[in-house]
Amino acid sequence: MGAFDWFWKAMGAQSERNDKKSKAIVDGSAAATADLAQLDDAAVANAARAAVxxxxxxxxxxxxAALAVASQRTLGMAPHHVQSQAVLRLLEGDVIHMATGEGKTLVGAMAATGFALTGKRVHLVTVNNYLAGRDAEWMRPLVEFFGLSVDSVTEELDAKQRxxxxxxxxxYAPVAELGFDVLRDNQITERSQAVQARADVAxxxxxxxxxxxxxxxPLVLAGNRPGEAPxxxxxxxxxxxxxxxxxxINDDGRAVSLTDEGARRxxxxxxxxxxxxxxxxxxILVKVNLALHARALLIRDIHYIVNEGKLSLIDASRGRVAQLQRWPDGLQAAVEAKEGLEVSEGGRILDTITLQELMRRYPLVCGMTGTAVEATDQLREFYGLRVSVIERNNPLQRVDEADRVYATIAEKNRAIVEEIERIHATGQPVLVGTHDVAESEELAAALHEREIAVNVLNAKNDAEEAGIIAQAGDLGRVTVSTQMAGRGTDIKLGGADGADHAEVIALGGLAVIGTSRYRTSRLDNQLRGRAGRQGDPGTSVFFISLEDDVVRQGGEDESLSARPDASGRVDSKRVRDFIAHCQRVTEGQLLEIHSQTWKYNQLLADQRIIIDERRANLLDSDQAWQELxxxxxxxxxxxxxxxxxxxVLERAARTIxxxxxxxxxxxxxxxxxDVRESIHLRAIARETxxxxYHRIAVREFKHLAQDAVDKAVETFNTVRIDAEGAHLEDAGLSRPSxxxxYMVSDNPLAGSGNSVLRGIGNIFR
Known part of the structure; x- marks a missing residue:
């Protein structure tokens, strides 16, 4: 281990040297910026090209310097030195750690423009459709200044527009749309049908x-077939x-099973x-298990909503409706049946890809976030990426208070309402980060009872996100948001126009309240980061109960004695340390889940490469006709x-x-x-x-391509082929109509901090 530690220390020292070098380059660009500012637009653009x-x-x-001058002229935004340093580190292929509110949108656009000027096509990957469309239009003048083109892909676009x-x-595109387009392109039968052009940089x-x-x-592409609905x-x-x-229900709330008595019943x-x-x-057992999963583990207004007779999934990590997404394997139909809705048609999985596998398809991956340092180990282990920390342009003025711990959820929730009421009375804006729709609505209802107006942002109204967030920093505003950590939008003090900025500053800036700790401190810090942008003042505090999921799961099999006061509060450093320990345990559990899941996925990812190469050869040559x-x-x-x-013959052979x-x-x-679901039963003695799983995967894959060719030969000999091609539908071999x-909704980060799997019901009253 000594040598290993030395190696990573050396890597850290190298990173520090590179950051110092970046700062020196940025300092050196100041004089060049002043000189270029005297030239016309064409000369500035030419200077950028000449630097390549x-x-x-x-x-x-x-x-x-050319990027800085262009930014000032087109957007009215002169990049700070730290932003230019961040651009440089992105161009070197790092993940930059840059605090919320420090101007990552401009940094991303400048770096993307830089990559494009070197001849690389760039996919700027966002977390949602709104940001993809907004940022592409916002940054368009900068990109077009250099004669480059920019566009966005969002879920409402058809194939031609994509x-x-x-x-x-x-x-600019949401990560899910990029993945779904890869899957759809893997179903085409003519190269001209593809929508996605290969990119060099993510x-x-x-x-x-x-x-x-x-x-x-996993992102999943499914085709229609009669389902297995209960x-x-x-x-x-x-x-x-x-x-x-x-x-x-098991302790982590991710599985449910019948007892012997239940099975007999x-x-x-x-x-x-x-x-x-x-x-x-x-x-029958499959359908019973689906119905039981839908009944016990999937809760309305937490995992899904029902609107106008239709079921919509909630993307738990972002608190949004997951548009055009479904649960697999009859589970969608099971939940629809549970809610008394019209049961939709089932389907079979045609193809699937994880976001990790998707990102590994790009020759170069870099990125930016406000909480990269906490993810350094994972970024290095799974992607070989290095983190560069970018200093704040202005010192942090936010005050992060110690956690307020309560014995029970009910006592904690009463304290949250009282704290919001106290802060609201001063006029200071409050942002409350909740974990799910039900919690946000219960909190809003409790505040309404006290005649406090609340803006609620959750999966039921995420289309109104921009307007709600634009006003969240205004005087007297109380905003309750599910999963604020995944919203990717800054809050400006004094409202959208900043009219009351000075008054809000005098009151202490934005007050952020978390209704529970997340299962990883990184998400806590993302929520905290909504306050204190660009040197503004602000406060943050988390309310926690000893009944919260992070404590219950992280502290399983451990005992803790605590003496609450009359309000139920436990003011003890020892207890706060125990909660921090519980969170570290859950973080370790998540890392272990990630590591194990990666091992299962990696072999399939390697096999996919072989399939992709085979598919490309069939698409781009006459190989299919030659073989048949x-x-x-x-x-x-x-x-x-x-x-x-x-x-015609080549096309028919290719289709077959x-x-x-x-x-x-x-x-x-x-x-x-199926194997993965039952692998714990199928593992042989002394085999993990x-x-x-790997042994079975290799065995099953070994003859896949040859069996496909054998069946293709059989079809080639029997199916009708004429000037219109091969009529596969006559033989019952048509592709799904x-x-x-959808995304398979089994994210271990999902779930509430308030033990929602045990039922919520009036939690703030």
């Missing part, structure tokens, strides 16, 4: 959120089951001998004798080959998903589950 040689930046001071947008030099905003927190969230009878039976008696009510018989285990005509020469001769053009390759890959994903995308 052989696809690299040869004259960094001149390059930064194809056009991806041709730009700089493309510049990731909120990098720790994308690259760490959600890195292992019947109305099964839904009704499960609705009558009793927690603790008929079923149990279900069997009796359904009139079957055994749920676990060979004829029932793959049908060699394997079935008589059929090939027959088609040629029929007078079909060579182009790609159909069976894609089907084989989808089948492989389905098999491996991951080793057994409809597809949709």
């Amino acid at each position: 040689a052989a696809g690299a930046i040869a004259d960094k001071p001149a390059f930064l 194809r056009q947008a991806y041709q730009a030099d700089i493309v 510049l990731v905003d909120e990098a720790d959120s994308v690259l760490v927190d959600e890195a292992l969230v 019947t109305g009878q099964i839904t009704a039976v499960v609705a009558r089951l009793r927690e603790g008696q008929d079923y149990v 279900v069997e009796q009510e359904l009139g079957i001998d055994s749920l676990y018989s060979e004829e029932n285990i793959g049908t 005509s060699q394997r079935a020469p008589a059929r090939a001769a027959e088609l040629r004798d029929a007078g079909l053009d060579e182009e 080959m790609l159909y069976h390759l894609d089907l084989a890959w989808a089948d492989h994903l389905e098999v491996m998903d 589950p991951i080793a057994e 409809a597809t949709w995308t």
